[in-house]
Amino acid sequence: xxxxxxxxxxxxxxxxxxxxxxxxxxxxxxxxxxxxxxxxxxxxxxxxxxxxxxxxxxxxxxxxxxxxxxxxxxxxxxxxxxxxxxxxxx
Amino acid sequence: xxxxxxxxxxxxxxxxxxxxxxxxxxxxxxxxxxxxxxxxxxxxxxxxxxxxxxxxxxxxxxxxxxxxxxxxxxxxxxxxxxxxxxxxxxxxxxxxxxxxxxxxxxxxxxxxxxxxxxxxxxxxxxxxxxxxxxxxxxxxxxxxxxxxxxxxxxxxxxxx
Numbered sequence: 293x294x295x296x297x298x299x300x301x302x303x304x305x306x307x308x309x310x311x312x313x314x315x316x317x318x319x320x321x322x323x324x325x326x327x328x329x330x331x332x333x334x335x336x337x338x339x340x341x342x343x344x345x346x347x348x349x350x351x352x353x354x355x356x357x358x359x360x361x362x363x364x365x366x367x368x369x370x371x372x373x374x375x376x377x378x379x380x381x382x
Numbered sequence: 383x384x385x386x387x388x389x390x391x392x393x394x395x396x397x398x399x400x401x402x403x404x405x406x407x408x409x410x411x412x413x414x415x416x417x418x419x420x421x422x423x424x425x426x427x428x429x430x431x432x433x434x435x436x437x438x439x440x441x442x443x444x445x446x447x448x449x450x451x452x453x454x455x456x457x458x459x460x461x462x463x464x465x466x467x468x469x470x471x472x473x474x475x476x477x478x479x480x481x482x483x484x485x486x487x488x489x490x491x492x493x494x495x496x497x498x499x500x501x502x503x504x505x506x507x508x509x510x511x512x513x514x515x516x517x518x519x520x521x522x523x524x525x526x527x528x529x530x531x532x533x534x535x536x537x538x539x540x541x542x
Contacts, residue, residue: 310479333453333482333506336515340480351517 299346299375303368306341320365328364335361342367348374383425383471385432388528391472397529399473401429402492410465417463422499423455426487429471430503437525447510448519453482455503461496468492475526480517482506483526 300320308315313328324330330338336351339361343350350356350370361367386400403425411418434440443450463469470492477484487501507518518526 336481337479340517
């Protein structure tokens with residue numbers, strides 16, 4: 293099972309490299325829009341990239357509809373949840 | 383405007399879509415008879431449509447529930463164009479991500495070869511029924527990848 297710290301690190305690395313952000317700013321509490329300057333299209337692109345990286349389905353899933361993603365931590369938490377669901381499924 | 387085809391761009395060895403447009407009187411303005419700035423944005427739209435119509439089933443796309451949306455666009459002006467000039471648009475892409483990509487435009491005076499303007503636009507996709515952003519269709523992704531600009535800055539994805 294992927295270590296949860298590794299998931300958090302990978303999410304931050306993806307955000308900082310894709311959008312050329314200062315890695316020091318990309319912490320769990322950073323608001324994606326207000327602190328990192330991402331807009332809704334950037335966030336959707338991030339989610340799409342994370343789907344591909346972790347081989348999970350987020351967009352269109354029931355979790356997606358019911359989750360509000362505002363911070364880096366919110367995004368990480370959603371990935372962790374989907375990853376543990378993926379592991380639990382036979 | 384006329385779609386010429388896909389060629390190799392000499393300056394960066396990547397593929398590029400080429401289009402040509404003959405500047406008409408209605409493209410020019412009263413201030414020196416030069417092409418009015420907003421036409422450069424209009425030409426981006428025309429070029430995008432012509433490229434799509436060559437390579438994508440555009441009618442099917444329009445009839446589907448998918449909307450292609452212009453997120454942002456820009457142009458930077460380096461020279462003038464005049465009535466009768468032929469402008470050659472060279473179109474490439476960069477930053478091809480799951481739900482958006484950027485089109486890069488270079489406007490050259492055909493024959494002279496001087497670059498009169500450069501421009502970009504970012505395009506994304508949404509479901510028309512609920513307005514939610516969504517992944518770009520595979521055929522558009524494949525189209526965008528055909529003319530991807532190969533630079534260190536051009537972060538893109540590869541779909542299997």
